[in-house]
Amino acid sequence: MNRYTTLDIDGYEEVIRCDNRKVGFTAWIAIHNSNRGPALGGCRVWHYENEQAALTDVLRLSKGMTYKNALARLPLGGGKSVVHTELNSVNRVALFEEIGNFVESLDGRYITAEDVNSTLQDMAAVKRRTDYVATVGASGNPSPFTAYGVYCAIRASVRHKLKRKRLDELTIAIQGVGETGGRLAQLLKRDNCRIIVADINEDHIHRLREKVDFELVEPDEIYQVSCDIFAPCALGGILNSRTIPLLLCRIVAGSANNQLLTEEDGERLHRRDILYAPDYAANAGGVINISCEIGQRYDEHKAMQLTAAIEKTLLEIYRLAGEQKLPTNVVANALAEDLFGLNATVY
Numbered sequence: 001m002n003r004y005t006t007l008d009i010d011g012y013e014e015v016i017r018c019d020n021r022k023v024g025f026t027a028w029i030a031i032h033n034s035n036r037g038p039a040l041g042g043c044r045v046w047h048y049e050n051e052q053a054a055l056t057d058v059l060r061l062s063k064g065m066t067y068k069n070a071l072a073r074l075p076l077g078g079g080k081s082v083v084h085t086e087l088n089s090v091n092r093v094a095l096f097e098e099i100g101n102f103v104e105s106l107d108g109r110y111i112t113a114e115d116v117n118s119t120l121q122d123m124a125a126v127k128r129r130t131d132y133v134a135t136v137g138a139s140g141n142p143s144p145f146t147a148y149g150v151y152c153a154i155r156a157s158v159r160h161k162l163k164r165k166r167l168d169e170l171t172i173a174i175q176g177v178g179e180t181g182g183r184l185a186q187l188l189k190r191d192n193c194r195i196i197v198a199d200i201n202e203d204h205i206h207r208l209r210e211k212v213d214f215e216l217v218e219p220d221e222i223y224q225v226s227c228d229i230f231a232p233c234a235l236g237g238i239l240n241s242r243t244i245p246l247l248l249c250r251i252v253a254g255s256a257n258n259q260l261l262t263e264e265d266g267e268r269l270h271r272r273d274i275l276y277a278p279d280y281a282a283n284a285g286g287v288i289n290i291s292c293e294i295g296q297r298y299d300e301h302k303a304m305q306l307t308a309a310i311e312k313t314l315l316e317i318y319r320l321a322g323e324q325k326l327p328t329n330v331v332a333n334a335l336a337e338d339l340f341g342l343n344a345t346v347y
């Protein structure tokens with residue numbers, strides 16, 4: 001049996017805690033803002049250090065979803081769920097069915113999807129208890145859409161910074177060639193770009209080698225390669241006071257979430273005259289694709305078209321940043337806040 005407790009947290013519309021002793025988990029759903037529509041955000045399963053860490057994560061992630069969904073102009077707000085448990089020691093089907101009950105208890109104000117450690121199969125269990133689950137199969141793997149969106153962000157960045165419409169012969173250094181980075185490399189190769197890659201996973205390097213040509217560098221060297229564009233497609237926090245002085249690129253645009261270690265790192269890039277494509281604007285293709293399953297019959301062509309609009313969004317951010325002489329991350333935040341109805345101070 002789920003036991004629900006409502007938490008009152010400043011700046012959040014609704015935060016609910018759910019305890020289930022029988023299955024063995026504690027979960028939280030946070031709805032940060034629903035001005036644009038029901039709050040969409042995935043269900044993350046993790047064994048956190050403690051409950052406070054889980055709560056901090058759901059608050060941070062749900063807020064991030066509000067900004068991402070707003071900037072992508074989706075009719076959706078921002079929310080997230082996290083489940084604090086040890087996946088190996090619980091009945092997985094029972095766990096996700098109870099998560100389905102938890103989601104259902106919010107009556108459609110929150111819509112869930114897969115995330116770290118939750119799969120399409122898990123979402124099928126959620127779906128047995130609620131209709132408020134987005135990824136049940138039709139839209140499939142979000143990564144091709146995320147990669148295509150990053151490609152569109154790179155096109156916008158090149159157009160703005162290098163005053164070029166085509167990408168041919170540009171050099172792109174990609175950190176991480178997994179689900180998104182590997183696909184991005186293939187898209188860029190079609191445009192005749194030169195690709196430099198670093199990854200810590202030999203299999204991923206090998207898999208990409210079978211598809212396209214690229215130069216390989218050691219993971220630590222990727223920050224220092226001379227290139228036009230650096231594309232972080234692996235980890236968060238990699239743009240920081242240590243790495244930014246090393247960069248020899250003119251543009252940073254990639255799929256990784258939370259690339260800036262701190263907001264000041266956006267200012268650092270700005271001072272170095274490196275154009276930064278705000279990560280949550282550039283990597284929105286996956287969520288745009290998922291949104292096409294909500295309340296409509298999924299249409300892949302429409303999902304691609306909506307993802308392509310990332311190019312326009314980035315150009316808008318760059319224009320405003322240029323006019324106001326501000327770092328692009330600051331402008332993206334202000335634009336998103338305007339779009340979800342918070343009083344923007346800058347834009």
Ligand code: NAD
Pocket residue numbers: 142143144146175176177178179180181198199200201204219233234235236255256257283284286
């Ligand atoms: P992935 O796990 O498939 O790929 C990540 C790659 O990075 C792997 O090949 C891994 O070996 C490599 N890597 C890890 N540490 C590294 C290091 N120190 N140096 C070089 N390479 C390293 O993940 P993904 O789905 O491609 O996601 C990548 C990033 O994009 C993550 O931050 C993810 O949160 C974000 N993102 C992904 C999607 C999506 O649709 N998959 C959507 C939005 C954001």
